[in-house]
Amino acid sequence: MKRKPLLWILCLWVAPQLYAQQATIVQIETKSNSLILKSDENKRLRTIYFGKKLQNKEEAKWIPTPSKSTDDNSGICNAVYTPSGSWSMFEPAISITHADGNISTELLFQSVQEQKESENVSLTTILLKDPVYQTEVKLFYKTYIQEDVIEQWTEIKNLEKGTITLQKYASANLYLNAEKFYLTNYYGNWAQEMRPKEMELTGGIKVLDSKLGTRTNLFEPPTFTIALNKASAEDEGEVLLGNLGWSGNFKIEFELDPLHNLRLIAGINPHASAYPLASNASFKTPSLIYTLSQHGKGLASRNFHNWARKYRILDGTGDRLTLLNNWEATYFDFDQSKLTNLFKDGKKLGVDMFLLDDGWFANKYPRNGDNAGLGDWEENRKKLPDGLGYLIKEAQNTGIKFGIWLEPEMVNPKSELYEKHPDWVVKQVQRPEHYFRNQLVLDLANPKVQDYVFGVVDNLFTKNPALAFIKWDCNAVIFNANSAFLQSQGQSQSKFYVDYIRGLYSVLERIRAKYPKVPMMLCSGGGGRVDYEALKYFTEFWPSDNTEPLERIFIQWNYSYYFPAIATCNHVTDWGKQPLKFRIDVAMMGKMGFDIVVEHLKAEELQFAQTAIQNYNKLKPAILQGDQYRLVDPYTHDFASLMYVSTDKNQAVMFNYFVSNRYESTASPKPVVLKGLDPNKKYRIQEINLFGNQKSSLNSNAEYSGSYLMTVGYNPEVNSGRSSVILEIGAI
Ligand code: GLA
Numbered sequence: 001m002k003r004k005p006l007l008w009i010l011c012l013w014v015a016p017q018l019y020a021q022q023a024t025i026v027q028i029e030t031k032s033n034s035l036i037l038k039s040d041e042n043k044r045l046r047t048i049y050f051g052k053k054l055q056n057k058e059e060a061k062w063i064p065t066p067s068k069s070t071d072d073n074s075g076i077c078n079a080v081y082t083p084s085g086s087w088s089m090f091e092p093a094i095s096i097t098h099a100d101g102n103i104s105t106e107l108l109f110q111s112v113q114e115q116k117e118s119e120n121v122s123l124t125t126i127l128l129k130d131p132v133y134q135t136e137v138k139l140f141y142k143t144y145i146q147e148d149v150i151e152q153w154t155e156i157k158n159l160e161k162g163t164i165t166l167q168k169y170a171s172a173n174l175y176l177n178a179e180k181f182y183l184t185n186y187y188g189n190w191a192q193e194m195r196p197k198e199m200e201l202t203g204g205i206k207v208l209d210s211k212l213g214t215r216t217n218l219f220e221p222p223t224f225t226i227a228l229n230k231a232s233a234e235d236e237g238e239v240l241l242g243n244l245g246w247s248g249n250f251k252i253e254f255e256l257d258p259l260h261n262l263r264l265i266a267g268i269n270p271h272a273s274a275y276p277l278a279s280n281a282s283f284k285t286p287s288l289i290y291t292l293s294q295h296g297k298g299l300a301s302r303n304f305h306n307w308a309r310k311y312r313i314l315d316g317t318g319d320r321l322t323l324l325n326n327w328e329a330t331y332f333d334f335d336q337s338k339l340t341n342l343f344k345d346g347k348k349l350g351v352d353m354f355l356l357d358d359g360w361f362a363n364k365y366p367r368n369g370d371n372a373g374l375g376d377w378e379e380n381r382k383k384l385p386d387g388l389g390y391l392i393k394e395a396q397n398t399g400i401k402f403g404i405w406l407e408p409e410m411v412n413p414k415s416e417l418y419e420k421h422p423d424w425v426v427k428q429v430q431r432p433e434h435y436f437r438n439q440l441v442l443d444l445a446n447p448k449v450q451d452y453v454f455g456v457v458d459n460l461f462t463k464n465p466a467l468a469f470i471k472w473d474c475n476a477v478i479f480n481a482n483s484a485f486l487q488s489q490g491q492s493q494s495k496f497y498v499d500y501i502r503g504l505y506s507v508l509e510r511i512r513a514k515y516p517k518v519p520m521m522l523c524s525g526g527g528g529r530v531d532y533e534a535l536k537y538f539t540e541f542w543p544s545d546n547t548e549p550l551e552r553i554f555i556q557w558n559y560s561y562y563f564p565a566i567a568t569c570n571h572v573t574d575w576g577k578q579p580l581k582f583r584i585d586v587a588m589m590g591k592m593g594f595d596i597v598v599e600h601l602k603a604e605e606l607q608f609a610q611t612a613i614q615n616y617n618k619l620k621p622a623i624l625q626g627d628q629y630r631l632v633d634p635y636t637h638d639f640a641s642l643m644y645v646s647t648d649k650n651q652a653v654m655f656n657y658f659v660s661n662r663y664e665s666t667a668s669p670k671p672v673v674l675k676g677l678d679p680n681k682k683y684r685i686q687e688i689n690l691f692g693n694q695k696s697s698l699n700s701n702a703e704y705s706g707s708y709l710m711t712v713g714y715n716p717e718v719n720s721g722r723s724s725v726i727l728e729i730g731a732i
Contacts, residue, residue, distance in 0.1 A: 028124050035049070038060075038065055042073060045079070045080045050175065079173070080126070081137060081170075099279075106130050136157040149291045149304065152171060153172070155285070160279060169285055172290075174288075182198055185224050186221055206253070210250055212477035214409065214474055214476070215525070241293075243531060245531050248269075252265070272494055273494055273496075297630075302628060304564075320620075323355045323593040326342055330342075342598075346598070350613040363378065366383075374411050375412065404467060406456065407475060408442075426479075428480040435476070437475045444499075478497075478500070505537075523541070540591050549657075557640065560642075570589060573595045581724060584689070592613075649678040649731065654729060667720070670713075674709040680706065683704050683729050686727065
């Protein structure tokens, strides 16, 4: 082939020059990290770096852009929000059927804007546009600088004349560069929540997803860790921890591209959810919330905890109520006088509140089991002839607050609500009903149902302003997804899964507008429901129905990577064979409650429980607001060890549990190196929560410098005879 050498040389010289002038570099920074995006010669915005912060911002211009798997543009793997149907060969973040039926989308960089919301919070907004279709996409990156957290979401605007259909609409499309990637994800089932599995990602796409509609975490949560280059460790290595803030169907995809880099796409699950978007309408996705740490999972978790307490969980920097719950003590079998006696038991125990669980409502179909009554939220006259008002007063007279259980999104077919409003129920009328725990889900896509659910809560508070707490349960998944409301509006059923969750959030929004402070627990027959969107409205969540304390150590351990202790409800129950001390010690690691029959406690057990609650109240600043350090991993050792240090580093508490009985050896044969203390402060260590006349084998008179404890460490002397050891560490 004949070439014109001069022209070629000119082209090579001119093109990069022109490009250098046009390229925009977007730098999104937190305290320790930089996320750097750059537009290429085609105006496609690409992620060129996400990692340790550049010392010199100016040098971002030297970062190479490549990440092309082939020589042409179709091989670009690192688009910030990968479109489909045009040039990309990879898993898309967005896929649209345009008003004219065309299925191609291209997104080109238009502008960027940074807005400072406070000293610590900034919002970067990037505008992308399709050059052919009138589609606008805005990418939002909210940075929480000190916590190294980024919250990312997307808004898609239809400026075409007709309705478009969003086939896929991810929240975020990250790109990570490393030699190897290790994904930790979690799986499980009822009472088996948060079982971790770490694996090296290989070619192809690994997907975490849920299609359950509601309580969508039942089999796996939208929560993950990615370790770069080597498997994750507690205090070293680069790790990314993430959670999708969406309580409905989710999909998180991890795709290793041909360059062996990781494309991460997270958002609402597009499964059966093609979403029509009318002309001029916008669609806002949920947020992916993530934190990148250069020093392992420990720091990443503390960053998440700090962020969540300060910016996300309702009343995250406040206090929490200890409580006595009657579920496992009575199940459905109680009456007014039994309950008022339980108030006295709660008072005797020393907790702040009594929580009345399931079974207090419905008359035509009384709630005496889980097969009837859900939806009929008025007091059962037989069990509670004087109503909730009386109970609340009695509780107050006893000196204890009163909270109540609700499951307002659900209905039993055997209920007056179902009889009156069959069209409020999610079902396919032409198919047999399919139940989960004998119940069905109400159609929260319907504004009338939203009003009803809001009304349930509002009526309770209007009638009983002293009501101190709500346990909001959600025990069924969605079968036969179908909304009579959407049908009546001539709207597509494929909106249902999204509109259900939006309906739920809108109800919660209204509740919080009117009752901003009342603590509420997010529950669902176990850890079927916790994410960082729902936690905007809740003060705490129920990690699992499994309260067997050995299991709990592992379950709580795994939740602790992502959620702070203040939000994690731990109840002492009769599950398992461990002694009361062990059970209480485990529950103390988070937000403590009791679900036992107090009158069955022996005198020294009761005394132990009372003292433990006093110890807990004293240690709350460290447990609920302090920094958490996972010291000894129960997956790799015969014992677990964790500590919490108050922010002023004057108070700390170390929890140690013997978890493996396979060898009769001492579980903690050597000192455990402590973390998070002030090296220059002196500390005294005292074993607390000693049962009966148990004497500690530890010396409580010695004074240690923080530096010593964080270098040599301290042996809690855990063994089969001392299976749970709590140490209070106080600065002198
Ligand atoms: C769910 C909850 C339990 C209890 C029951 C009541 O299973 O997880 O704690 O509230 O519902 O039916």
